[in-house]
Amino acid sequence: MLETEIKIAEILCVGTELLLGDIVNTNAAFMSQRLAEMGIPVYRQTVVGDNPERLKSALAAAFGHADAVFLSGGLGPTCDDLTKETVADYFGLDMHLDGHTLEKIRRYFADTGREMPENNIKQAMIPEGAVIFENDWGTAPAMAVEDKKSGKTAVLLPGVPIEMTTLWRERVHPYLCRRSGAVIVSRNVHILGMGESTVEEHLRTMMSEWKNPTVAPYCKEGEVRVRVSARACCRGEAEGMCDEAIKKIRATEVGRFIYGIDVGSVENALLCRLRAEERTLAVAESCTGGLIAKRLTDIPGCSDAFLGGCVTYCNDAKMKLLGVRAETLEAHTAVSAETAAEMARGVRTALGADIGLATTGYAGPGGGTPEEPVGTVYIAISTADGERVRRLSMSPLRSREYIRYSAATQAMSLGLPIPDIDVTQSNGGKKS
Amino acid sequence: MLETEIKIAEILCVGTELLLGDIVNTNAAFMSQRLAEMGIPVYRQTVVGDNPERLKSALAAAFGHADAVFLSGGLGPTCDDLTKETVADYFGLDMHLDGHTLEKIRRYFADTGREMPENNIKQAMIPEGAVIFENDWGTAPAMAVEDKKSGKTAVLLPGVPIEMTTLWRERVHPYLCRRSGAVIVSRNVHILGMGESTVEEHLRTMMSEWKNPTVAPYCKEGEVRVRVSARACCRGEAEGMCDEAIKKIRATEVGRFIYGIDVGSVENALLCRLRAEERTLAVAESCTGGLIAKRLTDIPGCSDAFLGGCVTYCNDAKMKLLGVRAETLEAHTAVSAETAAEMARGVRTALGADIGLATTGYAGPGGGTPEEPVGTVYIAISTADGERVRRLSMSPLRSREYIRYSAATQAMSLGLPIPDIDVTQSNGGKKS
Numbered sequence: 001m002l003e004t005e006i007k008i009a010e011i012l013c014v015g016t017e018l019l020l021g022d023i024v025n026t027n028a029a030f031m032s033q034r035l036a037e038m039g040i041p042v043y044r045q046t047v048v049g050d051n052p053e054r055l056k057s058a059l060a061a062a063f064g065h066a067d068a069v070f071l072s073g074g075l076g077p078t079c080d081d082l083t084k085e086t087v088a089d090y091f092g093l094d095m096h097l098d099g100h101t102l103e104k105i106r107r108y109f110a111d112t113g114r115e116m117p118e119n120n121i122k123q124a125m126i127p128e129g130a131v132i133f134e135n136d137w138g139t140a141p142a143m144a145v146e147d148k149k150s151g152k153t154a155v156l157l158p159g160v161p162i163e164m165t166t167l168w169r170e171r172v173h174p175y176l177c178r179r180s181g182a183v184i185v186s187r188n189v190h191i192l193g194m195g196e197s198t199v200e201e202h203l204r205t206m207m208s209e210w211k212n213p214t215v216a217p218y219c220k221e222g223e224v225r226v227r228v229s230a231r232a233c234c235r236g237e238a239e240g241m242c243d244e245a246i247k248k249i250r251a252t253e254v255g256r257f258i259y260g261i262d263v264g265s266v267e268n269a270l271l272c273r274l275r276a277e278e279r280t281l282a283v284a285e286s287c288t289g290g291l292i293a294k295r296l297t298d299i300p301g302c303s304d305a306f307l308g309g310c311v312t313y314c315n316d317a318k319m320k321l322l323g324v325r326a327e328t329l330e331a332h333t334a335v336s337a338e339t340a341a342e343m344a345r346g347v348r349t350a351l352g353a354d355i356g357l358a359t360t361g362y363a364g365p366g367g368g369t370p371e372e373p374v375g376t377v378y379i380a381i382s383t384a385d386g387e388r389v390r391r392l393s394m395s396p397l398r399s400r401e402y403i404r405y406s407a408a409t410q411a412m413s414l415g416l417p418i419p420d421i422d423v424t425q426s427n428g429g430k431k432s
Numbered sequence: 433m434l435e436t437e438i439k440i441a442e443i444l445c446v447g448t449e450l451l452l453g454d455i456v457n458t459n460a461a462f463m464s465q466r467l468a469e470m471g472i473p474v475y476r477q478t479v480v481g482d483n484p485e486r487l488k489s490a491l492a493a494a495f496g497h498a499d500a501v502f503l504s505g506g507l508g509p510t511c512d513d514l515t516k517e518t519v520a521d522y523f524g525l526d527m528h529l530d531g532h533t534l535e536k537i538r539r540y541f542a543d544t545g546r547e548m549p550e551n552n553i554k555q556a557m558i559p560e561g562a563v564i565f566e567n568d569w570g571t572a573p574a575m576a577v578e579d580k581k582s583g584k585t586a587v588l589l590p591g592v593p594i595e596m597t598t599l600w601r602e603r604v605h606p607y608l609c610r611r612s613g614a615v616i617v618s619r620n621v622h623i624l625g626m627g628e629s630t631v632e633e634h635l636r637t638m639m640s641e642w643k644n645p646t647v648a649p650y651c652k653e654g655e656v657r658v659r660v661s662a663r664a665c666c667r668g669e670a671e672g673m674c675d676e677a678i679k680k681i682r683a684t685e686v687g688r689f690i691y692g693i694d695v696g697s698v699e700n701a702l703l704c705r706l707r708a709e710e711r712t713l714a715v716a717e718s719c720t721g722g723l724i725a726k727r728l729t730d731i732p733g734c735s736d737a738f739l740g741g742c743v744t745y746c747n748d749a750k751m752k753l754l755g756v757r758a759e760t761l762e763a764h765t766a767v768s769a770e771t772a773a774e775m776a777r778g779v780r781t782a783l784g785a786d787i788g789l790a791t792t793g794y795a796g797p798g799g800g801t802p803e804e805p806v807g808t809v810y811i812a813i814s815t816a817d818g819e820r821v822r823r824l825s826m827s828p829l830r831s832r833e834y835i836r837y838s839a840a841t842q843a844m845s846l847g848l849p850i851p852d853i854d855v856t857q858s859n860g861g862k863k864s
Contacts, residue, residue, distance in 0.1 A: 018460075018461070018477065019473075021463070021474075025461065042452075043480075044451075047477035283743075290723065294722035298836075307745060307749050310742050312740045316783070317714075351752060366732060
């Protein structure tokens with residue numbers, strides 16, 4: 001293994017299906033993000049088709065700037081798959097059949113009750129001297145091909161995103177840490193209820209002046225994440241540095257808007273809290289139309305805490321399933337604090353849950369009234385102690401998708417211990 | 433305007449946020465797909481940061497092969513935004529202030545009740561001779577910068593996806609048609625219940641031999657789309673050619689699996705059909721957990737036909753909300769044809785809908801039994817005529833996300849006039 005640190009990277013994705021636009025290149029974003037976390041700048045991302053000449057010229061162009069090129073795709077068993085061969089050719093390396101890799105591929109097929117087709121042998125051909133990343137999640141072996149003379153490295157990964165991301169986490173990240181002689185640990189700080197620019201204001205010094213650990217904000221669908229990354233000679237020390245940095249972030253104004261560390265999402269944070277408190281949840285959705293339930297049930301094992309819910313898209317459903325009173329709908333309309341409260345209480349009672357959440361509003365593009373324009377959503381929480389309602393006012397220029405997603409996020413946040421401050425209005429003018 | 437046809441294209445996306453992996457590059461996929469439809473091959477997609485030197489060298493590299501480069505991003509009002517300036521510099525063109533564009537930008541701000549900041553004037557600076565694509569959906573003007581000497585063209589579009597895609601449809605597509613002296617019309621044929629390879633088998637001749645119209649399949653989350661594109665001197669003729677091709681596709685075995693033309697999605701096809709028949713729908717979801725309701729309510733105006741539904745993630749909810757009998761759950765378990773049928777009937781009755789749909793199954797990764805492993809989902813439809821149930825067996829190796837999405841799609845397809853043939857098993861080994 002080369003023992004030089006990687007200073008500049010490029011990303012090179014291979015696949016005609018990318019050039020045809022049949023699939024979106026999530027691999028490039030994933031690899032870029034992971035490299036940024038490690039402090040390795042990415043100068044360029046390139047996509048070429050399954051064409052060895054163009055791949056070779058893209059490789060040469062990438063190595064013109066970078067000391068490492070991260071490739072995904074083209075490691076399959078068919079004759080189209082030529083990434084490995086092209087990289088070996090570029091570095092002037094021979095290929096040899098790797099017995100251990102072949103044995104692994106055979107076993108992979110045996111374990112899923114199939115016989116290995118002959119052309120999969122191709123996947124066990126490895127450029128001489130390559131560092132093999134054992135693939136326990138598929139048949140394409142990943143590897144780092146290092147050129148001792150020039151000090152350049154090509155890291156080859158399969159194109160199927162789930163395989164690629166798993167291999168990155170389990171094999172490539174440790175390899176890069178070994179190369180840099182350091183361990184890099186990252187933590188995501190999840191923030192809700194404070195806009196990105198305000199977060200940046202409070203953390204400005206950390207963001208601009210700290211070199212290790214680094215502190216960087218990411219804005220993601222209406223919430224803010226701050227990623228803290230520390231580099232040290234051992235994991236314990238890097239973790240300690242992250243913890244220390246997070247303690248400092250918590251001590252700022254941002255602190256009380258933090259709903260979790262490495263918790264993935266609001267829905268997961270809510271489920272974790274419910275499990276810890278042994279409480280159960282039911283949801284009643286009008287404008288979000290099933291999105292809250294969908295996001296909760298995206299998470300395996302959610303049934304510990306999530307009982308179910310009702311999508312009550314018409315008034316009749318609100319009355320029949322949730323017991324919302326006709327008088328309430330008449331006096332206040334379906335988009336009102338009163339209706340939201342009755343929905344939350346209704347679903348909690350109907351399902352015998354500890355907590356009921358509800359949404360009702362105008363997601364657009366049509367609908368709304370002068371007083372309650374598109375973007376107005378009432379969210380409510382009901383517990384044995386009673387109901388609490390918030391009114392969200394998002395910009396009517398926001399997309400239906402954004403309004404629904406953000407309303408679902410904020411409704412779930414009612415079950416988390418963060419302040420009730422509506423910042424959606426102030427985000428109205430931002431890029432979506 | 434240049435009157436030469438574009439033979440080879442490259443795509444060049446500009447934005448440091450792409451290189452940091454903060455956003456996924458959907459623009460490249462969109463542009464590639466649109467160009468493929470028009471028969472213009474894309475040789476490479478490249479992403480560079482907001483760095484004029486690297487942008488200029490990427491531009492030079494792209495024009496090394498391509499006669500047109502499609503750029504997105506870097507047209508904003510800040511000093512980081514340098515795409516326009518770099519392209520003008522590359523072609524050796526001066527920039528001038530375009531009065532009409534400036535007026536449009538001023539009006540855009542006025543219409544949203546804001547004053548135009550001074551730095552937005554920058555957005556009205558245009559390279560000399562550029563073909564301006566008026567932007568009615570934002571402030572960044574899009575344009576084609578044509579180099580008369582070399583015959584090369586740079587098409588500049590903003591980076592915000594909704595603005596970019598709208599401008600493409602309304603301005604760039606017609607421009608490209610004018611350039612090629614032809615009108616290109618595309619139609620999407622939506623197919624469900626027949627696997628991609630079988631579709632390809634039946635349409636092989638059309639796909640490989642037809643040059644105009646072209647016929648190309650796209651596999652998308654468990655369903656197949658066939659895109660028919662025709663080029664002619666006027667729209668009517670191109671449309672006629674598409675219609676003729678679709679008639680031929682309908683005449684093959686594929687025909688009876690077609691659920692719509694240009695209908696967007698199964699959920700939209702179902703809503704259109706319900707509206708046409710003035711019927712209403714309610715859904716009961718266990719393993720799909722709100723996903724069907726979410727997908728239906730993604731569509732504005734769905735409330736004409738969609739009344740609502742229940743997410744019954746636990747047995748108790750199935751009994752309380754849908755009236756599923758305890759004996760049924762005990763004798764057959766929650767994942768059974770009997771439970772699915774009672775759920776569909778229950779939700780139809782509870783909401784007074786014409787049609788009830790239901791799902792219950794094991795989405796994984798945990799759960800399942802030897803007889804009913806992960807990937808087993810029962811889907812049911814209930815009408816006044818009674819219930820109909822189908823058992824889906826997807827590969828247990830499929831992701832939870834895939835199993836849920838595909839089950840939701842197939843459940844909705846029960847309301848469409850296509851045959852009940854389960855092809856999910858045979859897709860088990862495909863890339864997801």
